Amino acid sequence: MHLSNTEENYLKAIYKIAERKNKSASTNTIAKYIGTAPASVTDMLKRLAGKQMINYERYKGVTLTTIGGREATQLIRRHRLWEVFLASRLRFSWEAVHDIAEELEHIKSEELVNRLDAYLDYPKFDPHGDPIPNAQGKFTLRNQMSLSAALPGNKVVLLGVREHETSFLEYLNELNIGLGTEFTIKAFNNFDKSMNILVDHNKETLLSEKVCQILLVKKI
Amino acid sequence: MHLSNTEENYLKAIYKIAERKNKSASTNTIAKYIGTAPASVTDMLKRLAGKQMINYERYKGVTLTTIGGREATQLIRRHRLWEVFLASRLRFSWEAVHDIAEELEHIKSEELVNRLDAYLDYPKFDPHGDPIPNAQGKFTLRNQMSLSAALPGNKVVLLGVREHETSFLEYLNELNIGLGTEFTIKAFNNFDKSMNILVDHNKETLLSEKVCQILLVKKI
DNA sequence: AGTTATTTTTAGATTGGGCTAAATTTATTG
DNA sequence: CAATAAATTTAGCCCAATCTAAAAATAACT
Numbered sequence: 001m002h003l004s005n006t007e008e009n010y011l012k013a014i015y016k017i018a019e020r021k022n023k024s025a026s027t028n029t030i031a032k033y034i035g036t037a038p039a040s041v042t043d044m045l046k047r048l049a050g051k052q053m054i055n056y057e058r059y060k061g062v063t064l065t066t067i068g069g070r071e072a073t074q075l076i077r078r079h080r081l082w083e084v085f086l087a088s089r090l091r092f093s094w095e096a097v098h099d100i101a102e103e104l105e106h107i108k109s110e111e112l113v114n115r116l117d118a119y120l121d122y123p124k125f126d127p128h129g130d131p132i133p134n135a136q137g138k139f140t141l142r143n144q145m146s147l148s149a150a151l152p153g154n155k156v157v158l159l160g161v162r163e164h165e166t167s168f169l170e171y172l173n174e175l176n177i178g179l180g181t182e183f184t185i186k187a188f189n190n191f192d193k194s195m196n197i198l199v200d201h202n203k204e205t206l207l208s209e210k211v212c213q214i215l216l217v218k219k220i
Numbered sequence: 221m222h223l224s225n226t227e228e229n230y231l232k233a234i235y236k237i238a239e240r241k242n243k244s245a246s247t248n249t250i251a252k253y254i255g256t257a258p259a260s261v262t263d264m265l266k267r268l269a270g271k272q273m274i275n276y277e278r279y280k281g282v283t284l285t286t287i288g289g290r291e292a293t294q295l296i297r298r299h300r301l302w303e304v305f306l307a308s309r310l311r312f313s314w315e316a317v318h319d320i321a322e323e324l325e326h327i328k329s330e331e332l333v334n335r336l337d338a339y340l341d342y343p344k345f346d347p348h349g350d351p352i353p354n355a356q357g358k359f360t361l362r363n364q365m366s367l368s369a370a371l372p373g374n375k376v377v378l379l380g381v382r383e384h385e386t387s388f389l390e391y392l393n394e395l396n397i398g399l400g401t402e403f404t405i406k407a408f409n410n411f412d413k414s415m416n417i418l419v420d421h422n423k424e425t426l427l428s429e430k431v432c433q434i435l436l437v438k439k440i
Numbered sequence: 441a442g443t444t445a446t447t448t449t450t451a452g453a454t455t456g457g458g459c460t461a462a463a464t465t466t467a468t469t470g
Numbered sequence: 471c472a473a474t475a476a477a478t479t480t481a482g483c484c485c486a487a488t489c490t491a492a493a494a495a496t497a498a499c500t
Contacts (some may be wrong), residue, residue, distance in 0.1 A: 006457065027478055040458050042479055047456085059478060060463060090335040100329050107323045115310040247448055260488055262449055265482060267486085279448060305488065 001051055001067070006105045008075050009034065010044050014064055015072035016025060024061030027097020047207040078210050079105040080126035080133075085116060088128040094127040094178070126171075129179055129216060147195065147207070147215040150185050156217035157182045163214045171199035175205055184219060221271055221365045228263050228295050230255065230268070231273060234284055235292035257273045277291070288418045293357040299325040300335050300346035302351075305336060307347040314347040314398070315389035348389075349380020349399055367415070367435040370405050376437035387424060395425055397434030402440065 011035045027045070031038040049056035053068035059080070064072060082104040086092040092100070114135055117123075122203040124140040125131055131139040144159045158181045161169070172178065176199055186196040186204060193209035207215075223231070233411060235254045237245040247265070251258040269276035272289035302324040306312040312320070334355055337343075344360040345351055351359040364379045378401045381389070391396065396419055406416040406424060413429035427435075 001500065004456075028476090031398075032458080036457090037459060039480080043457075087331075090332070090339055092331075092335070100332055102326065103327045103329075104324075109320050109322065109323075111312075111316075112306075112310070112320055115312070117308055224486075249445090256490060258448065258489090259450080259490080263487075 001053075003051070003053075003071060005053075007044070007048060007053075008071065010048060010108060011068055011072045012062065013076050014054065014062060015069065015076070019061065024063045026061045027072050030062075070137060073133050076136075077104055077133045077137070078107070080130060081113060081116050081120060081123070083126045083128075084120050084123045084132070088120065088123075093169075093173075095166045095173070097127055098164050098166075099119075113117070116164060125160070127179070128164055129158075142218075144216045146184075146219050147217050148209065148212040149218070150195075150217060152185050152188050153210075155182065155184045155220050157220050159212055159218050161218040162216065168214070176200060176203065177215075221273075222426075223271070223273075223291060227264070227268060227271075229266060229290065230261075230353060231288055231292045232285065232293050232295050234274065234282060235289065235296070238283065240271050246281045250282075264271045265310075281350060290357060293324055293353050294333075296354075297353045297357070298327070300350060301333060301336050301340060301343070303346045303348075304352070307338065308343075309375070313389075315386045315393070315413070317347055318322040318384050318386075345380070348384055349378075361439075364436045364438050366433050367405075367437050368429065368436060370415075370439070372405050372408050372424045375402065375404045377440050379438050380436035381434055382436065396423065397435075398422060404435070 004071055010030065013030050014025045017033060018031050026040045027038050029043075031041045034041070045054065045056050045062055048054045048068070051064075052062055052065055053071065054062045056062045063113040078099045083097040086097040086100055087094060117135070122134070123132055131141070133139050143157070145154065146162075152158055158177060158179055160179070161172070176185070181199065183197045183199045186198050188195055193212070195207045195212050197207060198204050230250065233250050237249050237253060240370045243343055247258050247261045250265075254261070265274065265276050265282055268274045268288070269282075273291065274284055275284045276282045294407055299321045302321040304316040306317040306320055307314060333377045337355070342354070343352055351361070353359050362379070366382075367376065370376055378397060380399070381392070396404075401419065403417045403419045406418050408415055413432070415427045415432050416424055417427060418424050
């Protein structure tokens, strides 16, 4: 089944929304995610339903079919493998890789993505710590938790971020925080749920509740 | 100036046609090259003229403007750099790289192509021996001639091919001929302009006139 | 040079992907 | 539970890129 870039983007959006909300995706949510008018989404949903990619019933949300889910997973695989290539081989920073990978992910060649995977030594995680599905679509799981769930005194290492926006990643750069950075939780401030952390044994930094929720860590 | 993939492909076609014929490109020629109806070409030519990419006058052919030529050259640069990446890093065969590079060449990021160039060590020629323009659009020239122009007794090395079609390249593979292959011209057959050549000091092979014209060699 | 053939352009239609405005269905709430 | 609000869909439109068929301009030939 041939899919256009746009159709693929809708499938990816539905996948990510469903993953987050753990259920079906609504027209409005998709519209916001993609950045189009809800009416355009309705049109596209009909088309994707016709291609057996989604389960669509008027006024209910949509879910991916088995093949729709497979397409979405492969798209995520391609996206994240290209991100690894851009960061590890071409030395792009982690905030620059997303936009370019958005284009590269649509290159249609099974052979290409599998050779790229091998060339990169079958990476399991991308530069933001997101898991890369293998050729069979299987994701690697690992123990990780939101920083919000850590307690004062805990020493943790950063495994991933739930937000890929450039400005946010640049903010982390300024704080000297990147994947693999280790830090200690000095204090939890109950009134605004912010945290004081110690990076590199010398800089004490305040992280807002929002940032704590975005950071994915593991206790060490 | 933003160009769609389609517009870029038209510019590339005009560039290649003009390069070959050494003059302006006609509507019909472009239509044949792109694989569309002449009427579609006319529409597109008007649009490209509006974007100052070509010089267009009804019923005359078209030529690229300075900026149109620069766009075409950059597209060729991207195409050939990706071909090098696919062949040298991902180990694709020389007949497989063209189609994938046709997609990759449209990824829009100046930074990407320049980093790729550096990563590949600023290659000067692609896997078919075609020159790769540098960031300033300058092509590397070298001494080469069509095999047709070589004489019996000459020993030559293959530098490039003027035809990228898969079936032709696979034919050369079967003959154990690739870039860098050295061979000696044993005989020139005047009646059909074919040549007998000796590859690897053991296989004597007959090459048709057409093939001789396509192969680009240098005397050694 | 005049007629025919070829090339190119115009006219009008189609498809994918998008929009706004209006209508309809579902959800919320006094 | 009726009225209002929010979400969704329909209707009708637009643009890019394509097509076919017909008209117009250029080229070729007797």
